[in-house]
Amino acid sequence: MLCHPAKQSEIDYREIMTPADSSLEIEQITVTAGGVTKSGEIKVRILSLPYRLFKTFGVALIWVFITIVNVLTPLLHFVTVPLSILATVYFTIKTFKVRKKISSGSAICPHCTQTFNTMTGSYKFPIKDTCTNCNKALVLNRP
Numbered sequence: 001m002l003c004h005p006a007k008q009s010e011i012d013y014r015e016i017m018t019p020a021d022s023s024l025e026i027e028q029i030t031v032t033a034g035g036v037t038k039s040g041e042i043k044v045r046i047l048s049l050p051y052r053l054f055k056t057f058g059v060a061l062i063w064v065f066i067t068i069v070n071v072l073t074p075l076l077h078f079v080t081v082p083l084s085i086l087a088t089v090y091f092t093i094k095t096f097k098v099r100k101k102i103s104s105g106s107a108i109c110p111h112c113t114q115t116f117n118t119m120t121g122s123y124k125f126p127i128k129d130t131c132t133n134c135n136k137a138l139v140l141n142r143p
């Protein structure tokens with residue numbers, strides 16, 4: 001496939017390069033504040049299984065390292081090592097369960113009726129956010 005050079009510069013490489021082989025979806029959201037509801041849309045990154053396994057392995061490795069360091073602390077290691085092992089299991093499972101992430105988004109603020117950029121990261125609705133223009137509290141939800 002041939003690509004026109006001018007068109008190639010318009011591609012947002014950050015969305016393609018990271019994370020590996022995950023796909024993007026656009027979803028509609030609602031923004032509520034003070035009984036007024038407006039609409040918006042978010043770009044959701046669906047994380048691939050290899051990427052999730054890679055992230056999970058990284059988190060597990062860090063917690064295993066912390067556990068090994070805790071073995072070296074005198075007397076306190078009777079408490080810190082079991083806690084570190086529990087934390088290793090908890091954070092490993094928690095990391096693996098993340099299937100979607102919000103990579104970007106924009107919506108209309110019910111207060112100032114201007115477009116603002118939504119929070120990125122966690123895909124757990126309802127999301128508490130603030131307007132980047134008027135700094136008022138908003139609640140993002142799925143319709």
Ligand SMILES: [Zn+2]
Pocket residue numbers: 109110111112113114116131132133134135136
């Ligand atoms: Zn606003």
